[in-house]
Amino acid sequence: YHVDLFSAFIRASALLSKENGFFNLMTPQVWMFTVSYNHLRNFVLKQNHIRSLVELPLSGFEGATVQIGAFSFRNYPLPKYVGHYFQLTNFKGGEQLMNHMLLKAINGEDQSYRYLRSAFDFDVIPNNAIGYWLNKNSRNVFERTIPFKDRVQARQGLATAHNAQFLRYWYEVSIINIGNNIKNNEVASESGKKWFPYNKGGEYRKWYGNHYWVVNWENNGEEIKDFRDTVTGKVRSRPQNLDFYFRESISWSDVTSGDTSFRYFPPGFIFDVTGMSAHHESREELLKTILLANSKLVGWFIKVLNPTLHFQAGNFNDLPLLEQAFDKANVD
Numbered sequence: 001y002h003v004d005l006f007s008a009f010i011r012a013s014a015l016l017s018k019e020n021g022f023f024n025l026m027t028p029q030v031w032m033f034t035v036s037y038n039h040l041r042n043f044v045l046k047q048n049h050i051r052s053l054v055e056l057p058l059s060g061f062e063g064a065t066v067q068i069g070a071f072s073f074r075n076y077p078l079p080k081y082v083g084h085y086f087q088l089t090n091f092k093g094g095e096q097l098m099n100h101m102l103l104k105a106i107n108g109e110d111q112s113y114r115y116l117r118s119a120f121d122f123d124v125i126p127n128n129a130i131g132y133w134l135n136k137n138s139r140n141v142f143e144r145t146i147p148f149k150d151r152v153q154a155r156q157g158l159a160t161a162h163n164a165q166f167l168r169y170w171y172e173v174s175i176i177n178i179g180n181n182i183k184n185n186e187v188a189s190e191s192g193k194k195w196f197p198y199n200k201g202g203e204y205r206k207w208y209g210n211h212y213w214v215v216n217w218e219n220n221g222e223e224i225k226d227f228r229d230t231v232t233g234k235v236r237s238r239p240q241n242l243d244f245y246f247r248e249s250i251s252w253s254d255v256t257s258g259d260t261s262f263r264y265f266p267p268g269f270i271f272d273v274t275g276m277s278a279h280h281e282s283r284e285e286l287l288k289t290i291l292l293a294n295s296k297l298v299g300w301f302i303k304v305l306n307p308t309l310h311f312q313a314g315n316f317n318d319l320p321l322l323e324q325a326f327d328k329a330n331v332d
Helices: 005-016 035-047 095-106 136-144 185-191 218-225 283-293 296-305 313-318 323-328
Strands: 022-028 049-055 068-074 083-087 114-117 153-155 167-169 195-199 213-216 249-251 263-265 277-279
Touching: 005 022, 005 035, 035 049, 153 313, 185 218, 213 218, 249 283, 263 283, 277 283, 283 323, 296 313
Parallel strands: 049 083
Antiparallel strands: 022 068, 049 068, 083 114, 153 277, 167 213, 195 213, 249 263, 249 277
């Protein structure tokens, strides 16, 4: 509940309410989906219950460009209680239009964006994401399939803590100081090179590309690993999953305002915390994963697990892997 002030307010409202009491709030809707709010979702679904929830579009209120959820909770656990969920995210307009569309759904004039769901319906969705618009068949996909992480697992990479100091475009440094086609950290250290190709995410691009950056990884990242706060002296950088540096991978960008795009990175790249990557010993398995991940079906499930601007490694790992389609994929 320390992640954002609004999440602390949700918990405080529940604790201050009498048993069986109601509390109503309007907050950003990220708590409904992202992994960092798992505890909050469990608290809401297991110790309280949702009476009604209205998810508004990005500009549902004039002067505020943020996605909002307006909801009514009751301070009593009723996992079988069927709440009313209204999805207004596809309507463009201000408050007057939102009021009109909501009243139409409440009065039974249009049921296409009104859903009846209980807390039990979210149990099968990874991390209890509140994907209230999923019908029973769609929810059952998560039960009948294995997650991506059982075949190809994603991880976060390097956080330099000072990109302006440690990163360059590849054309800004001498090409003789760039270590290309490196297989692992040991080879990189022995090469005597200072700069190495770096996967930092980047713009929307499917299949391949965004090979713009190089990172100072001289002497196995000596300078980055010793980059400290000038006041406290604490190390600020965060090298993660070093054993996977320079391995071929699937990657995507952390921040996206539209569809998530997956692309192949050949061996030789260090990957960033915003250029999260998934690895496998078999290139065929990686290519099959890209085919599936870039499909419209998986793109739809991405919007279920995390319809926010940030698609994390954990979201990738939780995607349903359709084994029959995966095994039959032809990547020759």
